[in-house]
Amino acid sequence: MDVRAQILTHASRLFAEQGYDGTSVQEIADAVGIRKPSLLYHFKSKDELRENVLAEMLAHWNSVLPGLLLKASTEERFDATMEALSEFFIEDPDRARLFLRETLDRPEQMQAMLAQFVQPWVELLGDQLERAKAQGLVQADVDPQAYAVEVITMAVAGTAVIDTLQVILPDDPARGSTRKRHARELIRVARSSLYTETKGEK
Amino acid sequence: MDVRAQILTHASRLFAEQGYDGTSVQEIADAVGIRKPSLLYHFKSKDELRENVLAEMLAHWNSVLPGLLLKASTEERFDATMEALSEFFIEDPDRARLFLRETLDRPEQMQAMLAQFVQPWVELLGDQLERAKAQGLVQADVDPQAYAVEVITMAVAGTAVIDTLQVILPDDPARGSTRKRHARELIRVARSSLYTETKGEK
């Protein structure tokens, strides 16, 4: 039963790298080291394989992110949470790429997914930001939902393309690796565009 | 000679919507209303068509963006420039989608393009931010290049997927349309994570 898992692994990687349409069933079978019909024995069609790849990604996110976000809402450790969040994406850029590709390729389907799994969290965060705004902790002109969308976009899309942006954002002995620079600035931007006072003035 | 332009238009749209691999030459020909060999008379191969679509997009950007960015560096109208910038992308989301897809599909090729057309501007902006930092106008912990990358990512990727994010960021009588909310928050985040004082306190 190891084969099924292997198929999913290679399919995830190839779909992320080349896209669904850019990857043939044959290519995945080759990567696994089996014949095409053997693959289609485990997944009745290419589309079913795609759905399983997506379901696996979603399951992983749902098993990790809620805990992360819950910690963000209870504690006040914004930086630590954001760091864990960006680490989560950077740890496996293929997941971000897959997500971005699905969003481009099948927007309607992705809308349904977003409504179910992302919106509740954005709503929750929105409420908390509104309360923090009332207390003056958060800048008055923040649009909470829009803010969440921008940060998510930065994190996911940034992770998906970061290796390509290496030309613009090279490794730098003083500032760290490309990925590190991205992660740090993402957090800095998210943080300093949210709070009123908390700026760590030099 | 109008046909060539028509092919490019429909190809741009379809490549943006469905991706290069997800779009057949036949489909493009159908959209234009000609037969496949007629299309291949104007562009010797699908790949040549892709290159021309890309070149057209690039030409358009290069004819508009330099002026925009130059204005950003001479005047101090950060908001106006950012607004024009985000308007430029939002005006035709297909261009952002095309750009994003190309970055995912052909990273090496995109690196070359970025090195030639984007990096100089990021470098220029970087220098100016460093100077502004020395004057205390800009926050001390900004990583200029990384900042530029984050803002570009937000603008391009945000525009590419904004219509799909409508579920999370719905039209709101008080706050405006989805696109408007995205554009406004993008500018707010970019602005307030950059300057030291300029926060428009309520």
Next chain:
DNA sequence: CTTTCTCTCTACCATTTGGTAGGCATTTGG
């Protein structure tokens, strides 16, 4: 008028695509 050039077409082609039929081992369970 004839030639040449531009453009579109029909007819075709090899290859690849996702997918099926069905045989043949090996394991499982009664």
Next chain:
DNA sequence: CCAAATGCCTACCAAATGGTAGAGAGAAAG
């Protein structure tokens, strides 16, 4: 010990893919 299920295979298949050959219509140029 036998039967059924499991898993992988070879051999196919129809459809779609990107691309070519070459004919014919119409305009441009001599």
